[in-house]
Amino acid sequence: MNQPKLSVGIWCMGGVADRFMPQGYEEPVDIKERIKRVAKVPEVRAIEFFDDELMHIEAKELKCILDDHGLAVCSMNLNTHSFPKWQLGALTHYDEKRRREAIDAAKKLIDLTEIFECSTVGLWLGVDGFDYAFQADYERSWNLLSESVAEIAEYGNSVKIALEYKLKEPRQYLLLGNAFRAIYLIKKLGKPNVGVTVDFGHALMAKENPGEVVSVLAKEGVLYGVHFNDAYREWDDDLVAGSVNLYETLEFLYYVKKSNYQGYLSFDIFPYRMAPEKALELCVKNTLGLYALLDEIDEAALSKARESMDAGAVHEVVRKVFFK
Incomplete structure (x- = not known):
């Protein structure tokens, strides 16, 4: 079995907060300590981070720390959601400044790659979205986003x-709300270098089938990244991957593998009441x-069952990997 490459968002590894506990569920944890926590799980070989981490540490120092722990960086992400100045929009703000x-x-991040x-x-x-009817000039907002x-x-x-779509939060509606808007x-x-990061929980929240999304994005040649977690579908719960929706998760991984995706599966979780490690x-x-x-799915049997378009026949094939 060819194992997938695994990474994690460094934001997942300490100090996670919600609106009921905005100070976080533990004492503040700096990025050095969070990196040490990642290093305790040897199968994880890379991290992602948001650019605001570099407000507290020099880029070259951070790279040295990561090298010392044998960790790569698979994605660097723009944080516009943690700054009051962008509360009404960032790439679509009507104020040109x-x-x-x-x-x-975003350009500074590119310079650091x-x-x-x-x-x-x-x-x-x-x-980059809106909260109320009539609040946004949709044409203007989409033009600004495109530009x-x-x-x-x-x-x-x-x-x-890599554009990571999400239905809502923190705005009630986000312009890039689902895979097909992206x-x-x-x-x-x-532009040949623009693609999509699909987040398993975001797809569920958007009432998408995550496996279908991977299949379509791969076919279009724009599957640039995967954020992996689990959720109860109504919200971006960011639960432990594979903890809730087993069949959908298995199908998701099936299409990730089938698409010959070469990137990382990057865990994006919020373990509020669980040790991050x-x-x-x-x-x-x-x-x-x-x-x-x-590897245990009988591909010939699955293909034959699909040809019949009978969901029961398909289920009989797939269930065998769970129920021996």
Whole structure:
């Protein structure tokens, strides 16, 4: 079995907070300690981080710490959601000064990709949306989004620009709310280095089938990243991967493998009431366990069952990997 490459968002490894406990569920943990926690789970070989981490540590120092722990950087992400100045929008802010600040922040990340030997910059645009009817000029907002992403993509034309979509939060509606809106923007831009990061929980929340999304993104050649977790579908729960939706998770991994995706499966979890190291360890065990089950699926039988279009026949094939 060819095992998937595993990574984790460094934000998952300490100090996670929610609106009921905004100070976090433990004492503040700096990035050095969070990296040490990741290193305790040897199967995880890379991290992702948001650019605001570099407000507290120099880029070269961070790279040295990661090297010392044998960890790579698989994606560097733009944080526009933690700054009050962008509460009404970042890449789509109607104030040109605020929009320019967000674009420039993305360009600074692109400038750092060489230091971190990283080829992907992630854009999760959590503030680019709206909350109420009539609040936004939709045409203007989409035009600004297109112009901003195009400028970033042109500036970093040797870097992958990965758009991570999400239905809502922190805004009630996000412009890039599902996979097909992201594909629409990519087609509109026509930039060869713009693709998508699919988050398993975001797909569930958008009422998508995560496996179908992977299949379509791979077919379009725009599957740039995978965030892996689990959820109860109504919210971005960021639970331990493989802890809730076993069949959907198995199908998701089936299409990740079938698509010959070469990137990392990156755990994006929020272990509020669980030790982060334990949560990460469980993610790894569940993921590798489910990945191993893919080899037990009888492909010939599955193909024959699908040809009949009979859900019962298909279920009989797949259930055997869970129920011996």
